[in-house]
Amino acid sequence: MTEADIALRPPTVGEHEAYCAVERQLAILLRRARTFSAGMGRKVHPELDPGAYGLLVRIDQSSPMRSSDLAAYLRVGRATISRQLKVLEELGLISRSPDPEDGRAHLLALTAEGRRRLDDARSAREGQLRTLLAAWPEEDVRLLGRMLERFNMLTEGMHP
Amino acid sequence: MTEADIALRPPTVGEHEAYCAVERQLAILLRRARTFSAGMGRKVHPELDPGAYGLLVRIDQSSPMRSSDLAAYLRVGRATISRQLKVLEELGLISRSPDPEDGRAHLLALTAEGRRRLDDARSAREGQLRTLLAAWPEEDVRLLGRMLERFNMLTEGMHP
DNA sequence: CCATTTGGTTGCCCGAAGCAACGATCAGAT
DNA sequence: ATCTGATCGTTGCTTCGGGCAACCAAATGG
Numbered sequence: 001m002t003e004a005d006i007a008l009r010p011p012t013v014g015e016h017e018a019y020c021a022v023e024r025q026l027a028i029l030l031r032r033a034r035t036f037s038a039g040m041g042r043k044v045h046p047e048l049d050p051g052a053y054g055l056l057v058r059i060d061q062s063s064p065m066r067s068s069d070l071a072a073y074l075r076v077g078r079a080t081i082s083r084q085l086k087v088l089e090e091l092g093l094i095s096r097s098p099d100p101e102d103g104r105a106h107l108l109a110l111t112a113e114g115r116r117r118l119d120d121a122r123s124a125r126e127g128q129l130r131t132l133l134a135a136w137p138e139e140d141v142r143l144l145g146r147m148l149e150r151f152n153m154l155t156e157g158m159h160p
Numbered sequence: 161m162t163e164a165d166i167a168l169r170p171p172t173v174g175e176h177e178a179y180c181a182v183e184r185q186l187a188i189l190l191r192r193a194r195t196f197s198a199g200m201g202r203k204v205h206p207e208l209d210p211g212a213y214g215l216l217v218r219i220d221q222s223s224p225m226r227s228s229d230l231a232a233y234l235r236v237g238r239a240t241i242s243r244q245l246k247v248l249e250e251l252g253l254i255s256r257s258p259d260p261e262d263g264r265a266h267l268l269a270l271t272a273e274g275r276r277r278l279d280d281a282r283s284a285r286e287g288q289l290r291t292l293l294a295a296w297p298e299e300d301v302r303l304l305g306r307m308l309e310r311f312n313m314l315t316e317g318m319h320p
Numbered sequence: 321c322c323a324t325t326t327g328g329t330t331g332c333c334c335g336a337a338g339c340a341a342c343g344a345t346c347a348g349a350t
Numbered sequence: 351a352t353c354t355g356a357t358c359g360t361t362g363c364t365t366c367g368g369g370c371a372a373c374c375a376a377a378t379g380g
Contacts, residue, residue: 019286022303028312031214033193035235054191104345104358112254126179144307145181165366264327
């Protein structure tokens with residue numbers, strides 16, 4: 001039975017409850033997403049706007065990369081990425097050098113300053129997360145991380 | 161040791177990795193949140209804008225309620241809620257009746273049409289989720305739901 | 321009876337994202 | 351070798367969600 005078939009087969013009662021719970025909790029989380037990530041970002045570095053953080057993380061772990069790869073990874077248009085990268089370059093956090101193998105593309109990389117700011121932001125966010133998750137045993141924190149990672153992987157192969 | 165103390169105590173290497181993983185995956189999910197929830201919402205009911213769904217869910221499970229409660233629950237200002245509720249009322253999905261116990265407040269409730277649309281949207285979203293999670297055993301789906309619920313509960317007690 | 325607080329609405333602004341159009345470049349077919 | 355189509359990135363325009371501040375109406379407390 002293929003995955004598509006599984007999706008078409010009518011759900012059992014237990015499955016229905018399980019999916020419904022995920023759907024409900026995901027709706028809450030995504031609805032609060034703006035406020036939440038704004039709150040994480042604002043306290044960290046005022047000049048580093050909340051959205052920029054996600055870009056720096058990805059550039060850090062996959063540089064050198066092109067901006068269209070970044071757009072695909074974050075599921076947003078190239079226009080959005082282009083504008084945000086311009087700001088980051090003006091702040092001196094990233095560098096855009098022409099791709100030697102493709103005259104159209106630019107290669108992105110963190111500058112030394114960019115890496116420093118990213119590390120600062122990351123540890124500050126980790127601190128906020130530690131405060132939030134203070135009551136959880138380490139094993140549960142690890143489990144949450146794994147489940148989120150698995151879920152995020154599911155949305156990897158989507159191209160709008 | 162209080163929770164605040166735990167948050168202040170320097171993390172062990174294992175804790176650091178665990179928090180770092182959550183932080184990274186959460187950043188990805190929140191960065192994709194707009195596109196993702198837009199994708200969930202667009203296919204469901206074109207006239208029912210993505211943001212409205214979260215409101216209807218909450219009104220459904222806690223009606224009758226006041227709009228400021230809704231704002232607090234979703235961590236957004238009363239202004240935002242007010243505007244979105246106006247649209248929902250014009251579409252005939254909710255009713256705003258004056259609170260008999262407080263002349264300033266309005267009580268929110270789903271209309272019959274609102275409930276019908278909500279059920280449609282919910283089952284459509286559940287279907288999309290089933291497609292996405294088709295490869296997961298039911299037990300993992302259930303676990304994801306529980307972990308998200310626990311995480312969301314942590315952010316309950318926050319009022320900006 | 322007046323002052324302060326609270327619930328809700330509206331005006332104005334901002335940031336993020338999509339769409340469309342454009343210039344530049346690459347790649348494949350003739 | 352050139353022409354055609356596809357791709358990379360940028361910019362202008364628009365939309366939408368949300369915050370802030372001002373405001374009104376109603377409640378609460380002295």
